[in-house]
Amino acid sequence: MLGAYIAYYVSNALGLGTHPSVGSLLIALASSMVGCALIGFVIERFAYRPLRSAPRINILITAIGVSLFLEFGGQALFGSTPRFFPQIYQPQVDFSIGELIINPLQVVVLSISLILMIALQYLIYKTRMGRAMRAVSFSHDLASLMGIPTDRVISFTFMLGSALAGAAGVLVGLIYPKIDPLMGVVPGLKCFVAAVLGGIGNVQGAVVGAITLGLAEGFLVGYGAPTLRDALAFVILIVVLLLRPSGLFGVNRVEKV
Amino acid sequence: MKSNIKWIVALVGVWILSPILSKYFPPYETLILLQCGVAIILATSLNLINGFTGQFSMGHAGFMAVGAYASSVITTVFYRDFFMSGMGDYFFFVPLLVGAIAAGLMGYLVGLPSLRLKGDYLAIVTLGFGEIIRVVLLNMEVVGGPRGMPGIPPLANFTWIFSSVVITFFVIWRIVKSRYGRSFVAVREDEIAAESMGVPTTQVKVWAFVIGAFFAGLAGGLYAHVVQIVTPTGFTFTKSFELIIMVVLGGMGSLSGSVIAAVLLTILPEALRGYEAYTGGVDLRMVIYSFLLIVLMLSRPQGLLGRMEINDIIAKLISWFRKKKAEVAS
Numbered sequence: 001m002l003g004a005y006i007a008y009y010v011s012n013a014l015g016l017g018t019h020p021s022v023g024s025l026l027i028a029l030a031s032s033m034v035g036c037a038l039i040g041f042v043i044e045r046f047a048y049r050p051l052r053s054a055p056r057i058n059i060l061i062t063a064i065g066v067s068l069f070l071e072f073g074g075q076a077l078f079g080s081t082p083r084f085f086p087q088i089y090q091p092q093v094d095f096s097i098g099e100l101i102i103n104p105l106q107v108v109v110l111s112i113s114l115i116l117m118i119a120l121q122y123l124i125y126k127t128r129m130g131r132a133m134r135a136v137s138f139s140h141d142l143a144s145l146m147g148i149p150t151d152r153v154i155s156f157t158f159m160l161g162s163a164l165a166g167a168a169g170v171l172v173g174l175i176y177p178k179i180d181p182l183m184g185v186v187p188g189l190k191c192f193v194a195a196v197l198g199g200i201g202n203v204q205g206a207v208v209g210a211i212t213l214g215l216a217e218g219f220l221v222g223y224g225a226p227t228l229r230d231a232l233a234f235v236i237l238i239v240v241l242l243l244r245p246s247g248l249f250g251v252n253r254v255e256k257v
Numbered sequence: 258m259k260s261n262i263k264w265i266v267a268l269v270g271v272w273i274l275s276p277i278l279s280k281y282f283p284p285y286e287t288l289i290l291l292q293c294g295v296a297i298i299l300a301t302s303l304n305l306i307n308g309f310t311g312q313f314s315m316g317h318a319g320f321m322a323v324g325a326y327a328s329s330v331i332t333t334v335f336y337r338d339f340f341m342s343g344m345g346d347y348f349f350f351v352p353l354l355v356g357a358i359a360a361g362l363m364g365y366l367v368g369l370p371s372l373r374l375k376g377d378y379l380a381i382v383t384l385g386f387g388e389i390i391r392v393v394l395l396n397m398e399v400v401g402g403p404r405g406m407p408g409i410p411p412l413a414n415f416t417w418i419f420s421s422v423v424i425t426f427f428v429i430w431r432i433v434k435s436r437y438g439r440s441f442v443a444v445r446e447d448e449i450a451a452e453s454m455g456v457p458t459t460q461v462k463v464w465a466f467v468i469g470a471f472f473a474g475l476a477g478g479l480y481a482h483v484v485q486i487v488t489p490t491g492f493t494f495t496k497s498f499e500l501i502i503m504v505v506l507g508g509m510g511s512l513s514g515s516v517i518a519a520v521l522l523t524i525l526p527e528a529l530r531g532y533e534a535y536t537g538g539v540d541l542r543m544v545i546y547s548f549l550l551i552v553l554m555l556s557r558p559q560g561l562l563g564r565m566e567i568n569d570i571i572a573k574l575i576s577w578f579r580k581k582k583a584e585v586a587s
Contacts (some may be wrong), residue, residue, distance in 0.1 A: 050555055057313055058558045060377055061505060064315075065550035068498065072543035185494075192381055231392040234385025241382060242370055 025174075029112070032170050033163040040162025044155050052140075052151075067188065074181035082180040109171045116167060121203050123160070133157055186230060193237040199246055264427045271423055275415035287415075288483070289527050294418040295480045296519035298425045300503040301512050302472035307501065308509035309433050310465035311445025313380045316367060317473050317500050319387030320360040322492035324474025325481035326400050328356030329409045332482070334399070340410050349412045353421070353478040360474020361467050363390070368466030387497055395489045405488025413482035421479060425472050430512055432468065441465055442510075495543065502546050505553060508560030513567035518560075 047066050051059050124130040132153045135143040144150045172187070173179050194213045198205030213233060220232050279287065299321065306314045331352040332340040340352075367386045374382055400406050432438045440461050443451035452458045481487045503522050507514030526542055553560065562570065 047551055047555070054554075054558060056377075057311065057509075058554050060313060060380060061501070062551055062554040063377075064380075064498070064501075065547045065554065068543060069547035069551060072547060076541055076544050189381065189384070193385075196378070227396050228392060231389045234382075234389050237385055238370055238382055241374060241378060 025108075029167055029170050032166040036166030036169075037159040037163040040158045041155060043162075044158035048154075048158070049151065071182055071185060078181055082178045084177055105174065109174055112167070112171060116164060117203065117207055120160075120164065124203060129153070129156060190233045193233045196237060197240050264423065267423050268420060271419040272416060275419060279415045289524060291413065291415070291418050291483045292480075293520050293523045294422045295476050295483065296500075296503065296523045297422050297516050298472055298476035298479070299500050300507065300515040300519040301426060301429050302469045302476070303500050304504045304507070304509065304512060304515045305429050305433065305441070305472075306465050306469040307504050308511070308515075309438070309445060310441045310462060312462055312465060314367075314383040314466070314469070315380050315494070315497050315501065316383035316385075316387030316390075317469075318492040318494065318496035319383075319390035320363055320470040320473035321477035321480065321496070322387075322390055322394060322487075322489070323363050323470075324356035324360040324477030325487045325492070326356075326394060326406070326477075327359040327474070328352035328478030329406055329481045329487055330400060331355055332412065333406060333409050337410075340412065346412060346414075349417055349482070353417075353475055356478035357471045357474040360477065361471035363474075364466040364468075364470025365463060367470070368463035384494060384497070387492075387494065391489050391492055394492075400487075403489060405486055405491075407486045409481055409485045409487065411482060411485055413479045418479050418483075421475055425475065426512065426516070429468070429472070433512070445510075498543075499546065502550060505550060505560055508562035508564060510564040511560065511562040511566055514560055514562035514565075517562070517567070 043066055047062055048059065051062055122130075124133060132143070132148045133156075135146065135148055136150050136153050136157075140150055143153075168187075169179075169183075172183070190213060191210070194210035195206045196209070197212060198207065198209030213236065216236065217229055217232055221229055282290070299317065303314065303317045306312050306317075329352075332349075340349075363386075367383060370382055394400060395403050433441060440451065440456040443454070443456050444458050444461050444465075448458055499522070503518040504515055506522070507516070507518030565573075
C-alpha cells in the first residue's frame with residue numbers, strides 16, 4: 001500500500017504520468033522501494049527491536065498493531081477514497097500468439113517480479129548477508145555467538161522485505177490503476193497463505209505457492225463462484241496446514257524442549 | 258458454596274434492578290449500556306482463549322456472527338409471530354442457546370486444526386475461519402446475503418443481557434479458578450511441560466475454543482436483538498481486532514481487566530463523538546487502537562491489570578495502606 005502511494009506521489013511530483021516509458025517506471029519503482037525500505041527500517045528499530053526477547057505472542061500482537069496502524073493511518077492521511085494510479089508505463093499494442101492475446105504490460109510486470117525474485121534468491125543463497133540471514137533464522141543466539149551482527153542483519157531483512165513489498169505495490173498499481181489505503185490487507189493475508197503453501201523459508205516454494213494460489217482463485221472466479229473468492233485462500237491454508245504443515249517444499253523442523 | 262451465593266445475589270440483583278433501570282434510563286444511554294454488556298461477554302470469552310489458554314484467536318467475530326445469525330433466523334424467519342408477541346420475551350433463551358450452541362460447534366471445528374498450530378499460524382487460520390464464515394453468510398440467500406437480515410425483534414433487554422453477563426462471568430471465572438482451569442493456564446505457560454505432566458493439551462485447547470465460541474455466540478445473539486439488524490459487514494476482521502484490543506488492554510489472563518477494558522472501549526468512542534469535528538470527520542478509532550496496541554506491547558505488555566483480578570488489586574492496595582499507616586504510627 002505504501003509502495004503504491006509513494007510511487008503515486010513521486011510520479012505525480014515528477015510528472016512521470018505525462019511521459020510514459022520504461023524509464024519512468026523504473027524511477028517510480030526504485031523510489032518506492034527505497035521509501036519502503038526506510039519505513040521498514042524505522043518500524044523495525046522502534047517497534048520490533050525492543051521486543052526481540054519478548055514472548056512470541058507480544059511480537060505477534062505488535063505486528064498486527066503495526067500493520068493496522070499503517071493501513072488506517074494511511075486512511076486518515078490519504079483519505080479512504082480510491083485514487084487513480086498514474087499511467088507511468090503504457091504500451092500501445094497487444095500482441096497475440098495464436099488465440100492468446102497478451103498485453104505487454106503484463107509481460108513487463110511479470111518479468112520485473114521474476115527479476116526481483118532471482119535477485120532475492122541470489123542474495124539469500126550466494127552472498128555473505130544471505131548466509132547471515134539464514135543463520136539468524138536458524139538460531140538467533142548461536143548466530144550472535146558466531147559474531148554475526150544479528151541486529152543489523154534483522155534490520156536489513158526488514159528493509160529488504162519492505163522494499164519488495166513496495167515494489168509489489170507499484171506493480172499492482174500498474175495493472176489495476178486504482179489504489180486505496182486498505183488495498184494491502186487481503187493481499188497481505190494471502191501472501192502469508194502463499195508462503196505457507198510453498199513452505200516457509202523457501203523462495204522458490206513461495207513463488208510456486210503464489211502462482212498456485214493465483215491460478216486457483218482465477219479458475220474459481222472464472223468457473224462460477226466469484227463471491228467465494230476470498231474464502232478460497234483460507235480454505236487452502238487450512239487444508240495445507242492440516243495435511244502438510246511444512247508446505248509443498250518445506251523441510252520439517254523437529255521441535256525440541 | 259459460600260462463593261456461589263455471591264453470584265446468585267448478583268443474578269437476583271440484576272432481575273430486580275433491570276426493570277427499574279429500563280423504565281427510567283434514557284434510550285441512548287440504554288443502548289450504550291446494552292452494548293457494554295455484549296462487549297463484556299465477548300471480551301471475557303475471548304480472554305479464555307487468548308489470555309488463559311494462550312491460543313491466539315483472531316476469529317471471534319466469526320463465532321459472534323454464527324450466534325447472531327442462528328438466533329435471528331429463529332426469531333425472525335421461523336417463529337416471527339411468536340417472538341413478536343409478548344410471550345416471546347420469556348422464551349428468548351431458546352434462540353440464544355441455539356445460537357450459542359451453533360457457535361460452540363463452530364468453535365470445535367476451529368479448535369481441531371489448532372491442535373497442530375501455534376502463534377502466527379493459528380492467528381491467521383482463525384482469522385481465515387472468521388472470514389470463511391462471513392463469506393458463507395454473504396452467499397446465503399436465506400439470511401439476506403450481503404443485504405443482511407433486518408427487522409429482528411428487540412428482545413434483548415437489560416434483564417436478558419445482564420443475566421447473561423453474570424452467567425458468563427460466573428462460568429468462566431469458575432472454570433479458570435478450578436483444577437481444570439489450571440490445565441488451561443498450564444498449556445499457556447509451557448505446552449510441552451504441561452503435556453509431560455499429563456495435561457491433555459489437545460482436549461484443553463479444543464475445550465477453550467468451544468467454550469469461548471459458545472459465549473461469543475451468546476453475545477452475538479444478544480447483539481443481534483439489540484441492534485435489530487445483522488449484516489455480514491458487521492462481523493469483519495475489524496470487530497475481532499477490537500475484541501483483541503479489549504483483552505490485551507485489560508490484561509491477558511485477567512477477567513475483571515477484560516470487563517473494565519470492554520466497558521471503557523465501548524463508552525469511549527461514544528464519549529468522544531462530540532470531538533469528531535476536530536479530526537475533520539475522519540474516523541481515527543482504528544488508528545488510535547492500533548497505536549495503543551503497539552505502545553502497550555512496548556511499555557506494558559501485560560495490560561492494565563496483568564494477570565491480577567480487581568479484588569487482588571484492592572487487597573494489595575489495602576495492605577499497602579495499612580503498611581503506610583503502621584509506618585506513620587511507628
